[in-house]
Amino acid sequence: MRPFLRRWTPLSAATVLAAGVQATTLPAHTDDVVFPYSGMTERSIASGVVARDGVVVRGADVLVIAYPAGDALDVPAGTELSTLVVGAASTNSLGRFSVDVDPSALPARYVDDRGRVNLQIAVSDDDREVRWTTTAVRSSHATPIGGTGELCGPDVTHGCDPGDPVYIVPGASGSERLAVVVGTAGGRPVTPIWSTASTEALGASVPQQLVVDLGARPTITDANDDPAAWVTAPSGEEVTPVPDGAGWSPPTTSPPAPSAPIGALAAAGAKQVEAMPRTPAFTSMAAAVRDGSLTAAQISAGTTASAGKAPGPCVTRIVKRYNGREETYMGVYAWSGALATVTQADGADHTLSAGAEGGRGRWFSNGSLTLSVRTSNSHTVSRVADAWAIGTVNYGILANSCNGRRDLVPLSLGDPIKRFARAYHPSLKAQCITLYANSSVWEKDQARNVKIGAGVSVAGFSASAQSGYDARSKLSFRPKKPTRLCGDKSVGVRLSSIVEAHRDRSS
Amino acid sequence: MLAAAGCAGESPLRPAPKLVEPGDTGRQSFGLRLTTRGMPYLFGGFSVCLNRSGVVSVTGVEFEDATGDLRVQAFALRPFYRAFGDDGVGWGEPKSLKQRGVPTALRTVTQVCQPDDSSRVEFTELVLQTSRPGAVSASSSGFVISYTSGASEGRLRVPFGITLCAPADKTLPLCQSQT
Numbered sequence: 206m207r208p209f210l211r212r213w214t215p216l217s218a219a220t221v222l223a224a225g226v227q228a229t230t231l232p233a234h235t236d237d238v239v240f241p242y243s244g245m246t247e248r249s250i251a252s253g254v255v256a257r258d259g260v261v262v263r264g265a266d267v268l269v270i271a272y273p274a275g276d277a278l279d280v281p282a283g284t285e286l287s288t289l290v291v292g293a294a295s296t297n298s299l300g301r302f303s304v305d306v307d308p309s310a311l312p313a314r315y316v317d318d319r320g321r322v323n324l325q326i327a328v329s330d331d332d333r334e335v336r337w338t339t340t341a342v343r344s345s346h347a348t349p350i351g352g353t354g355e356l357c358g359p360d361v362t363h364g365c366d367p368g369d370p371v372y373i374v375p376g377a378s379g380s381e382r383l384a385v386v387v388g389t390a391g392g393r394p395v396t397p398i399w400s401t402a403s404t405e406a407l408g409a410s411v412p413q414q415l416v417v418d419l420g421a422r423p424t425i426t427d428a429n430d431d432p433a434a435w436v437t438a439p440s441g442e443e444v445t446p447v448p449d450g451a452g453w454s455p456p457t458t459s460p461p462a463p464s465a466p467i468g469a470l471a472a473a474g475a476k477q478v479e480a481m482p483r484t485p486a487f488t489s490m491a492a493a494v495r496d497g498s499l500t501a502a503q504i505s506a507g508t509t510a511s512a513g514k515a516p517g518p519c520v521t522r523i524v525k526r527y528n529g530r531e532e533t534y535m536g537v538y539a540w541s542g543a544l545a546t547v548t549q550a551d552g553a554d555h556t557l558s559a560g561a562e563g564g565r566g567r568w569f570s571n572g573s574l575t576l577s578v579r580t581s582n583s584h585t586v587s588r589v590a591d592a593w594a595i596g597t598v599n600y601g602i603l604a605n606s607c608n609g610r611r612d613l614v615p616l617s618l619g620d621p622i623k624r625f626a627r628a629y630h631p632s633l634k635a636q637c638i639t640l641y642a643n644s645s646v647w648e649k650d651q652a653r654n655v656k657i658g659a660g661v662s663v664a665g666f667s668a669s670a671q672s673g674y675d676a677r678s679k680l681s682f683r684p685k686k687p688t689r690l691c692g693d694k695s696v697g698v699r700l701s702s703i704v705e706a707h708r709d710r711s712s
Numbered sequence: 713m714l715a716a717a718g719c720a721g722e723s724p725l726r727p728a729p730k731l732v733e734p735g736d737t738g739r740q741s742f743g744l745r746l747t748t749r750g751m752p753y754l755f756g757g758f759s760v761c762l763n764r765s766g767v768v769s770v771t772g773v774e775f776e777d778a779t780g781d782l783r784v785q786a787f788a789l790r791p792f793y794r795a796f797g798d799d800g801v802g803w804g805e806p807k808s809l810k811q812r813g814v815p816t817a818l819r820t821v822t823q824v825c826q827p828d829d830s831s832r833v834e835f836t837e838l839v840l841q842t843s844r845p846g847a848v849s850a851s852s853s854g855f856v857i858s859y860t861s862g863a864s865e866g867r868l869r870v871p872f873g874i875t876l877c878a879p880a881d882k883t884l885p886l887c888q889s890q891t
Contacts, residue, residue, distance in 0.1 A: 634797065635796065635797075636757060636797065636800055637798060638800070639802050641744075644746045644804075645745065646741075647742050647803075649739075649740050650738070650740070694735045695795030696735045696759035697757045697758070697759050697796050699740060699758055699759065699872060701735065
C-alpha cells in the first residue's frame, strides 16, 4: 500500500510499529513552556511531527521566527537583523504541531512584494533545539486538505511511523503525491493560504511539512522534498555562447561526468542537522504568555506577530558576507543545429539551501530560502550548447547572540547568468519529438527544474540550488536543422524535467 | 496505518477519478513559424491518466485564449502501456488524423497514473488536429479537456501553447525572428 509514498522518507530507527504511537510517546521536558496545539488550519504556515530516536515527543515546543524579506535581508556585514516571533505551538500526544500565521498580522519588513516570508522554525525538547529555514509563499492553488479518511492520526495510530502522512494530497500531476503529516483542526477540511515554492511547482498548495528527530543523530526531513531526488552537476571547462553566424561542434576534450542522483550517503547527510543548546527564546515567550503580553488566543489565531516579540534576548547579526558565489542551476543540452536560449527575467525564483554550523567547522544543511532575480539583473543569453548555466548568489553568516549558533543563509541573487560551464550531453530516449528546421520554436517555462545537490559552494558548505519554478525562468530552442527533442520521462517530452536536443539522424 | 488507507479508499464515499497529467507539468509553448492556411496539423505526445482507478469519458477539447480563430478540429485518444519512445505523434505534423491513420473512436480513459519510480507505465496519449483558418497567425495559450467522471464533470487544463504563424503576419511573439 505504499506505491505513492515515495516523496518522503519516514523515520526508520526505533519505529513504533508494534506498540503504536501513543503508548510510546515521550514527554519533551519539565519546564513550563506550553503553547497551544491545534491541528492544521487554513493559516498553518508550518506543520510537522517531532520525535526522539523514532519515538514521538509530546510537549515539544516550536517557535516560528520571521527574518526580514527582500532588500531588508540583503544588508551589509555587521547589521543586526531584527527578527520577530510570528508563531508558536507545542506538540500533542502524537508529536504533531502546526503553527498558524495570519498574514495581516505581519509587519511590512517581513513580507516581500509577492507576499513571501522568510522563516526559521525552531524546535526544542528538553534542553536542545534544532532549526529549519524556509520561505513561506502565498498559495496560488485552492488545495483542500483533510475531510477524508486519515492514514495516520488521532483515530489511526497503530502501525504509524512518526513521519507517516495523515493525508496525501495529489499534485496537478497524477504521479506526484504530497504528504501532510498533521491532522486538520477538528478533522475539518482546510484550504491553506501558505505554501512552499516546491509544492506550488507541483500544482498544489501545501505548507511546509517537517519530520524532526531530536535523537542521538538529529535530523529534519522536508516531507515533500526527498534529497535522494537531488542530482549532481559535474561541470567542465568554461564555455561561451556561440557567436552569430559561427558554427558549433562539441569540444574534442573529454566531457565531464553525467549528472546523476547525489547518492544515498549524500541524501542521508542532507537530512542531518546540528542540535544546539535550547535558547532562552522559548522561556521568554512562555513568560510573555504568563504575563499576558502574548495570549494563547493570539497564538491560536495566528496573530503572534502583533505582540511584537523578538525571540527573547537573542540578537541575530550578519557577521560576514560571501558575495558573488557561483550557483549552478540549469543544464542546457543542445547541438549545432538547435542551440538554446536561456532567459532569467525579473522575478525568476531560485531556491537555495541554508546551512548551520556544527562542530569542527562543518556546515549542516537546514532548509532553504527562495530568492528572486532582480530587475536590473534580468537577461537572456542565446546560442548555448551543452552547458550548465551558472549565476551568482550572495550568502551571509548570521550569528545568534544567545547560543553562538551560526547560520549560512542566502541573502540575494546576483547575476543570474554569469557564465556557462561544459556539461555532459545526456542521451534521453523516453520520448523524442521531431522539430522541423527553420520552422519551429519550443519554449519551456513555469516548470519544475531538477534540484542540484551541490549547486553552490560557500565557506566549505555545499548548498543545493533549484530554479525554474516560474514563468520568468525559460529555456527555448529554435532549430536551424531537423532536430530530435527528447525527454527523460516515459510519459513524454511535455512532462519531462530534463530535455535534450540532438540531430535528427533520419533526415 | 497504511492498510487503513486502502480500506478508506474503497469506501462508497470515494470520489470519482480525475484526469491529470503525469509528470512535471508546467507551461510550454510551441510555434510553427511557417504554416499553410487550411492545412491540418497534428499535435500529440500529451499524456493523461487517472488519479485513481475508474473511467472517465472525454467530451471535448478546446483551446484557451485562442486567436486567429484557432480551433480543435478533431482529437484522438490512444492508450499506451509502455514509454512513448518514437511512437507518439509529434508537434506540428502536417497531416490530418485520418491521413496519419489515428483512429478517433475511443473517448474514454482508464489508465491510472503510476509513480515515476514504478516499472509499470500506463497513460493515454491525446492527439489534437488543428489548422490556421485565416490569413493571420493563430495561437492559443493552452487547451482544456472536458470530461465526465461518474456523475460529475471535470476539466483538465493543459498549459501547452500552440502558435501557427502566417507568412505575412509576424505579430505573435513566436512568429518573430527572435523571442
